[in-house]
Amino acid sequence: MRFNNEIPIYLQLFQKLALDIVTGKYLSGEKIPSVRELSNMYKVNPNTVQKALSELEEVKLIYTERTNGKFVTENKKIIKDYLKSLAKEKTIIYINDMKDLGYSLKEIMEMIERNE
Amino acid sequence: MLGQVLKYDLKAVCRYLIPLYAVLLGLGVMVRLLGFFDNISIIAIICGLMVVALVLVSVFSFVLTGIFSVKHYLENLFKDEGYLTHTLPVKKETLLVSKVLVSLITLILTALVLFISLLIAFYQEGLFSEVIKVLGLSIYGMKVYEFLLFMIFYSIIGYLTTILMVYAAISVGYSKSSNKLVSSVVCALIFYFAMEIIYFGVLSVIVLIDPAFISDLDNEVFMMKDLISFFTIFMVFTACIGGVYYYISYRYMNKKLNLE
Amino acid sequence: MLLECRNVCKNYGKREVLKDVNISLPSGKIVGLLGKNGSGKTTLIKAINGLLSLDKGEILVDGHKIGVDSKKVISYLPERTYLNMHKTVKDIIEYFSDFYEDFDKDKAYKLLSNLKIQAADKLSIMSKGMKEKVQLVLVMSRKAKLYILDEPMGGVDPATRDYILDTILSNFDEGSTILMSTHLISDIERVLDEVIFIDDGKIIKSESADKMRKESGKSIDEVFREEFRC
Numbered sequence: 077m078r079f080n081n082e083i084p085i086y087l088q089l090f091q092k093l094a095l096d097i098v099t100g101k102y103l104s105g106e107k108i109p110s111v112r113e114l115s116n117m118y119k120v121n122p123n124t125v126q127k128a129l130s131e132l133e134e135v136k137l138i139y140t141e142r143t144n145g146k147f148v149t150e151n152k153k154i155i156k157d158y159l160k161s162l163a164k165e166k167t168i169i170y171i172n173d174m175k176d177l178g179y180s181l182k183e184i185m186e187m188i189e190r191n192e
Numbered sequence: 193m194l195g196q197v198l199k200y201d202l203k204a205v206c207r208y209l210i211p212l213y214a215v216l217l218g219l220g221v222m223v224r225l226l227g228f229f230d231n232i233s234i235i236a237i238i239c240g241l242m243v244v245a246l247v248l249v250s251v252f253s254f255v256l257t258g259i260f261s262v263k264h265y266l267e268n269l270f271k272d273e274g275y276l277t278h279t280l281p282v283k284k285e286t287l288l289v290s291k292v293l294v295s296l297i298t299l300i301l302t303a304l305v306l307f308i309s310l311l312i313a314f315y316q317e318g319l320f321s322e323v324i325k326v327l328g329l330s331i332y333g334m335k336v337y338e339f340l341l342f343m344i345f346y347s348i349i350g351y352l353t354t355i356l357m358v359y360a361a362i363s364v365g366y367s368k369s370s371n372k373l374v375s376s377v378v379c380a381l382i383f384y385f386a387m388e389i390i391y392f393g394v395l396s397v398i399v400l401i402d403p404a405f406i407s408d409l410d411n412e413v414f415m416m417k418d419l420i421s422f423f424t425i426f427m428v429f430t431a432c433i434g435g436v437y438y439y440i441s442y443r444y445m446n447k448k449l450n451l452e
Numbered sequence: 453m454l455l456e457c458r459n460v461c462k463n464y465g466k467r468e469v470l471k472d473v474n475i476s477l478p479s480g481k482i483v484g485l486l487g488k489n490g491s492g493k494t495t496l497i498k499a500i501n502g503l504l505s506l507d508k509g510e511i512l513v514d515g516h517k518i519g520v521d522s523k524k525v526i527s528y529l530p531e532r533t534y535l536n537m538h539k540t541v542k543d544i545i546e547y548f549s550d551f552y553e554d555f556d557k558d559k560a561y562k563l564l565s566n567l568k569i570q571a572a573d574k575l576s577i578m579s580k581g582m583k584e585k586v587q588l589v590l591v592m593s594r595k596a597k598l599y600i601l602d603e604p605m606g607g608v609d610p611a612t613r614d615y616i617l618d619t620i621l622s623n624f625d626e627g628s629t630i631l632m633s634t635h636l637i638s639d640i641e642r643v644l645d646e647v648i649f650i651d652d653g654k655i656i657k658s659e660s661a662d663k664m665r666k667e668s669g670k671s672i673d674e675v676f677r678e679e680f681r682c
Contacts, residue, residue: 079642081671084662116622121482121643123626127662196550207538275534279501280551281524367505369464451503 077118085120086127092118093128097137097148098159105150108138193282197290204268205294208260212253213305219246220309246313250306257302258351261295262358270366274451284446288359292438295355299348334420342420346427353434357383360437360444367448387433394429398422453512454479454598454629455500460509462495462653469495471653473509479597480626482643484661485633486676487650493633494531496650497602501528514597524553527596531603533583535575541586542571552594560593563619581608588616592623599624601632605639613639641672651680 079088096102108114111129115122129146132138136154138146149155174184219242226239268277269287277287324336331339361383365376455477462470470492477483487493498504500511502518513522535544541564549555561571567585575583588604604620605613613636621643624630634640641647647664649656656679657664661672668675 081638081641081673082665082669084665085642086662119618119621119643121621121645122624123480123482123645124643193551200547200550204536272532272534273536275503275528275530275532278503279523279526279528281520282551283520448505449503450505451498 079120086124086131089114089118089120089124089128090131093132094135094137094158095162097132098155098162102148104148104152104155106148107144108146108148110145194286194290197280197282197286198293201264201268201290201294202297205260205264205298208263209257209298209301212249212256212302216246216249216253216305216309217312219249220312223313243313246309250310253302253306254299254351257298258295258355258358261291261298261355262362264294265291265359266362266366269445270362270372270451278449278451284442288438288442288445291359292352292356296348296352299351339420342423346423349427349431349434353430353437356434356437356441357387360440363441363444367444367450369450372452383437390429390433391426394425398425453477454514455631456510456512457496457500458510458512460496460499460511461507462499462504463507469653470499473650473653473655475648475655475658477629477631477646479629481645482624482630483632483646483648484637484640484644484672485631485648485650486635486637486672487633488635488680491650492653493650494602495653497528497600497631497633500600501526525597527552527591527594527599529587529591529599529601529604531606533580533587535583535587539575540571541569541573541575544575544586544590545571548590548593554595556593556595560589563589563593567615581612584608585612585615588619592619595628597628599628599630599632601630603634604632605634605636617643637676638671638673644672647672649676649679 077092079085093102093108102108109117111122111125114120114125114129118125129138133140133146135158136149136151137158138148140146171181171184175181179187223239223242223246226235226242230236230239267273269291327336327339358380361380362376364379365374366372368375453476455475457473457475460470460473461468473492473496485493485496495504499506500513500518502523511518511522514525516522516525539547545557545560548560549557564571564586567582567589569582569586575586578586584604584607588601591599591601599620601620604616608616617640620630620632632640641661644661646659647661648658664672664675670678
């Protein structure tokens with residue numbers, strides 16, 4: 077994974093891991109790799125991994141089992157909601173971009189349907 | 193830790209010394225072997241050349257031994273290798289004591305190898321008793337072994353003080369921010385002349401206290417004992433000066449280190 | 453604090469190389485000491501390692517003044533090769549394990565075999581890049597509290613840079629701190645927790661890398677270039 081040096085690395089790692097969870101790369105209830113493993117995997121500072129994980133914990137996508145490590149939440153609703161909020165965010169960005177290009181909402185809808 | 197430091201210091205200096213020792217012993221063996229055939233004129237000439245070479249190498253062997261000690265001191269403590277040496281968890285004192293011990297040990301080694309080499313080349317039956325007889329004749333009032341021990345001790349002190357003078361000069365010179373080598377040479381010259389002045393002072397004091405001393409020395413049948421007491425005073429002073437050089441080396445390495 | 457520099461001043465003759473430097477670093481961080489060539493990075497690092505005497509100020513490492521106790525806990529990679537060229541890899545590993553109690557011989561051999569370096573290999577026949585890797589392996593095979601790496605990626609090819617950064621990261625554990633100097637910021641900035649900008653012997657900035665990115669919306673490299681534009 078390539079990081080963008082202009083944005084805090086932990087935020088990028090947080091987004092990447094959140095995406096992995098909502099798209100099912102890590103399943104609900106599954107143990108996620110340790111800090112050291114993730115640090116090796118993404119070639120980043122373990123402190124950065126730690127920070128990304130605590131952000132994930134903040135939004136309740138993962139939880140800590142005291143000695144066993146960190147697990148993806150078993151509450152599927154949280155995962156679904158997070159996926160929805162991501163989808164919503166992307167849609168808003170897309171619509172805003174299209175509007176900037178001069179398309180109306182109706183035209184955008186037509187375009188999407190025709191492409192399918 | 194001294195043991196560890198000494199081990200690596202000795203290894204490093206022996207890398208230079210082994211070729212010297214090989215040459216010394218090699219020449220000794222050659223002189224002895226060729227000596228068996230000295231009825232053939234060409235071999236006799238070669239043998240003569242070998243003897244000259246052996247004498248030359250013998251004369252310079254102590255100088256070379258000193259140079260190797262100094263070279264190692266400079267490279268190990270004040271050049272790139274110093275980055276490693278000075279970041280070891282070892283006291284500066286230990287580093288310095290090890291360097292002094294190395295120069296002492298290599299001096300003794302060189303003396304031994306030289307002795308063996310000369311024996312190989314020139315030993316004949318009765319050599320030792322002859323030497324002892326000649327020595328005994330020239331040292332009234334003293335036993336031969338006493339005299340030899342004294343001379344060995346005196347040489348060692350003199351050698352170590354000279355080496356320490358160079359160590360101290362390097363430590364001071366290399367604490368400067370630039371022109372480190374030039375500063376070291378200047379410093380060595382200053383030390384040398386200071387030492388000469390001190391010796392002159394000591395001699396003057398002795399003459400002032402006991403004016404008969406010098407005239408005793410001029411006396412053709414002076415007693416070796418008097419000469420010895422004279423040299424003993426010098427030996428003590430030399431040792432004291434060596435101590436001062438040790439302190440200067442230590443002080444500058446400990447407080448004024450300035451690696452390039 | 454693991455490392456504290458208080459009012460550190462150093463002059464070379466009349467030139468002031470360090471001007472009242474104050475730094476304090478906790479455990480568990482990877483810190484970048486960033487500055488142009490000749491900004492005083494190497495001088496500061498040498499002072500922390502006891503290779504230079506200070507003209508003013510004080511340096512404490514893990515509470516100890518610079519000396520045997522500070523050297524026990526610092527693992528230092530200088531910007532030059534200090535390896536005695538007549539030695540073999542095995543000799544130098546023995547040397548390190550003789551002097552450093554925290555040196556892990558097995559780890560060193562393992563890391564070296566990953567590089568396809570044999571114990572009997574002589575240092576004199578190695579390329580510059582290879583020697584730098586060997587030195588890095590030696591330094592990272594200690595279990596020190598403070599790792600100080602002076603220009604660990606200076607003058608090596610990009611593939612070697614990746615190897616070096618990986619080795620540093622995979623051997624970093626959260627109980628220790630790594631202080632590394634460099635002028636190649638973009639290569640290493642993603643691993644840094646904290647950055648210290650040094651220029652003309654003075655500390656200009658000292659803060660968290662993410663904070664700097666958030667506040668400026670730029671990479672550390674860009675912030676650095678703007679700060680020190682000629």
